[in-house]
Amino acid sequence: MSLRHDPAEPADSAQDDGTPANGEGLSRRGLMRWTGAAGLGAAGAALLPQSALAATPKGAPAAAAARRGTPALPAFDPVRPPAVPLAVRSPYLSTWSADDNLAGTWPGFWTGRTTAMVGYATVDGDNFLFLGDPAVDSPAPRGMVQKSLTVTATRSVYVLTGGGVELTLTFLSPVEPGDLRRQSVPLSYITADVRSTDGHRHKVGLYFDISGEWASGDAGTKIGWKQEKVNGAGGASVTTMSCTPADPTVIGEKNDMATWGSVVFSATDRPGLTWQIGPDTTVRPAALKDGKLAGTSDSDQPRAINDHWPVFAYHFDLGTVASRKESAVLSIGHVREPAVAYLGDRLPPLWRSHWDTWQSMVSDFHADLPGAEHRTASLDRRIRREATAAGGARYAALCALALRQAYAGTELVSRNGKPWAFLKEISSDGNMSTLDVTYPGVPAFLVTDPEYLGLLLAPMLDYAENGGWPKDFAEHDLGSHYPDASGHNDGNEEDMPVEESANAIIMSAAYLDRTSAGNARTFATGHYTILKKWADYLVANALDPAYQNQTDDFTGFIGHSVNLALKGIIAIGAMSKIAKAAGNTADAASYLSTAKSYIAQWVDKAQDGDAGHLKLAYDQPGTWSLKYNGYPDQLLKLNLIPREVAKAEGDWYLSRANQYGIPLDIRHSYTKGDWEMWTAAWLHDHPVRDYLIDSLYDFAHSTPSRVPFSDWYDTIDDRPSGGFKARPVIGGVFALLSLRS
CATH class of the missing domain: 1.50.10.10 (Glycosyltransferase)
Incomplete structure (x- = not known):
């Protein structure tokens, strides 16, 4: 049996997630922070600690759960999104979480088509699921408890706990006003910060993978793949894995996904980083059992995405974690050349005016993370401050939810050496x-x-x-x-x-x-x-x-x-x-x-x-x-x-x-x-x-x-x-x- 469910491709997931809490002085017009775990997939729900599942009726406020001595269901600041933007950067890099909880639901392309991503944390030998909806097989993990989700104009930040540690998982899709070079980059960051919360030291490992579903709108499409080390001049040392349709159709789409180009999944090198490309039934159990990956690439390629579901995986052995955080940094993107056609002319993406290869772009993107965090945090603060002044806290929440979506419908290209944008x-x-x-x-x-x-x-x-x-x-x-x-x-x-x-x-x-x-x-x-x-x-x-x-x-x-x-x-x-x-x-x-x-x-x-x-x-x-x-x-x-x-x-x-x-x-x-x-x-x-x-x-x-x-x-x-x-x-x-x- 595969360690993932068959891909679901709903046009509209319409699960009921309860009603806003009326207590604690919050009216319908208040800045509501009602919570609920409804919509958590069956596999993911089965993994949650029973104390959390028994905490409250659907939709009850977090404070009520706390009064009963049980873990609070996740809080949302400043809004519970209808779908949470994860990697949302361009028309072909647009993956969302269609649920309140990150664990128990597959991330999906904007169409609802699965773009699978899985995350496990291993804490002192205990395995916890925090991302995705893989079917549970031996060794069965528990589920991390999601404490909160914060949405800003450029990032979605989840805080989860389990085994005495806190995991802060940030999906950052930069918006770079006035900087066409950086705005043209079709990549998005994923950062994971882990720290101890109980005063003890814990041995921690983190596992991430994506499936070949990111590469095509048809799971029957054959893809090929490769792994390589990249280190651009002045850039970061990065391990990257990419997958590409074996028979691409340039300037084409299938189910709104590009039929050419490569999905690029990368990690900043650090001690304890290992990788593997192979069937989900092989790679995920190995990571959970051994605390590392084999550093091998499946030779059976190209093959269909749904043929033994090849996944592209990283494992970070973070060593012993105390109150000071340890971090893992990844990125995901979709690179393609040409980008579009205009009246018969094929136009390159604008990023090619600044980098000779996507590999050097990826290296620089990873090296630029501290700067990107600083710039986007400044933009987040500006939008929240000015939007609040213009229309109040609820208006600022709407602006935060809208910005990545607005920019992700567009992309930058070069035409005769000049930048253009298409939508x-x-x-x-x-x-x-x-x-x-x-x-x-x-x-x-x-x-x-x-x-x-x-x-x-x-x-x-x-x-x-x-x-x-x-x-x-x-x-x-x-x-x-x-x-x-x-x-x-x-x-x-x-x-x-x-x-x-x-x-x-x-x-x-x-x-x-x-x-x-x-x-x-x-x-x-x-x-x-x-x-x-x-x-x-x-x-x-x-x-x-x-x-x-x-x-x-x-x-x-x-x-x-x-x-x-x-x-x-x-x-x-x-x-x-x-x-x-x-x-x-x-x-x-x-x-x-x-x-x-x-x-x-x-x-x-x-x-x-x-x-x-x-x-x-x-x-x-x-x-x-x-x-x-x-x-x-x-x-x-x-x-x-x-x-x-x-x-x-x-x-x-x-x-x-x-x-x-x-x-x-x-x-x-x-x-x-x-x-x-x-x-x-x-x-x-x-x-x-x-x-x-x-x-x-x-x-x-x-x-x-x-x-x-x-x-x-x-x-x-x-x-x-x-x-x-x-x-x-x-x-x-x-x-x-x-x-x-």
Whole structure:
């Protein structure tokens, strides 16, 4: 029997994890720290000490367990994530834990497909499971007790105990604003720190492995592997193991995972480090029994991932551990060349502009760990501090949960020696650099690194200017499926004429507001022709949009849309800023005058009689919708929308609130979390702001659907809608903070 379960590939793990505790002075609106072990897999639950399993009913507070003299169930700070980001760095390095407890559940790719990782600790000869869900075989381990999980913008930190020691396990996926060299690295850290907590000295070993499932979206894929030592100039001494599809398809995907490139699993060398590549049934028992690995690589390769399940394993003999911590450092990543294709040209990843080989990059990445910890901790503190000031502790928690997800939908490449960034429309259409998927996520980049937004815009504008795009309005995307930006020169795409034209202009204006004066002028003059073309299209079409598609395409086509018209009008106003940056003062005055004229007409046409709010569409009395497109009016300081209109909308939204948010419009009970935060930013001086923050926090904290932060969810039943998960649009959470940045 294999020491792992058969791979599970759920689209949506929907186990119930109980309800928030009502006691101890915490209301539903409090910063809840309720806990529970529900969702722990059967194997993992069987390993937990019986005292922990008997501690409390599901969902009871940790303090209640402590009063009964039993171990507290894990605490969550500042939020219990719907899924915990582990290695989340790029569209193809995106692994999560879909449970409260790290032990008892397989980590999985954002799709839910298993990307197996196992962790054991051996303390004075006793074996403890702390990561993954392998079936238990001799010698059977116990389970470490998970005490807490802390989530920051860049890391997920688990604290576990067992055998008199404490293990702090940190999954750090750096976000490196302003440093393209480091941001381009497709690797993520895993660090393990162990110390004694009972005043005694303990002999400790740590074991980690991953399976070949990280290398392909099809477990029947044949893979090959190798082990090597790397030590770049000035870098760390590292042992690394890599696995690669034996028959790669370059620029392809299978189940949203790349069909080419290598998974790289590495460890910083230290005394007592051993490694092995072989079947899970051979490698794991050897580590538990012998306290070391053989340093051998299975010669039966290439072979299918599910053929005796080859695993790639490290064992760290940490020796005798006292109160001073002993550490193990690993990294995991996915490297591939080329990175993407653009109009037939295969583009290298940007990291290749800085390193000759991935091996030297890995060595430098390990050497840079102290610096990365310092830089990312500073970023974590900044986001928590500034987000708390902008919207409170619950808002800061949402920002912490959103940042890695926003950046991981993107990656950096080199095009003719210049950096570009592409974005994948994760979990919806899979399109390449979709304008209306980039648009909602823009606030995260504005807050952390506005120049990154400029890199995302570069290929979108280049395609319209030089790539053969045939229409008078902006394109929807650069290719039907990532990573191939093959364009739509035949004009056959998902047209959103007003939507995408306005998106491109608003994003460009937002970039100009945040970059240097020199960069702003260069950008505005360089792209003025295409942006003016789209602005003139909006002048002719935005005030009363025709029957057409828009970003919330799951709601269907719509004519005379009030929210779409608002977006178009604000984009016309935004074009005045672009014209000013380009030195075209006459155009600037003309566009601003048009926007002011249109907004007055819009207010009149959109009013729902004497109801005191705005309609969904001009021709649909008795309707309403979230006017999230009011946010860029505040962001760009255009101040087009009368404040009395905004106040009336806020009052109306509060009257429409459900348990977990405000519906997107009158037709459904679902909403979009990114648009809720855009609305909160637009109405930042209205009480609805706090309701929107609280309700989105409650959804993220309590949803029984354990998938990476969904932006589309139901405001009544607390579950995601339509399978949306892990999408970079969640960067929209930063909208409120962007007004202060």
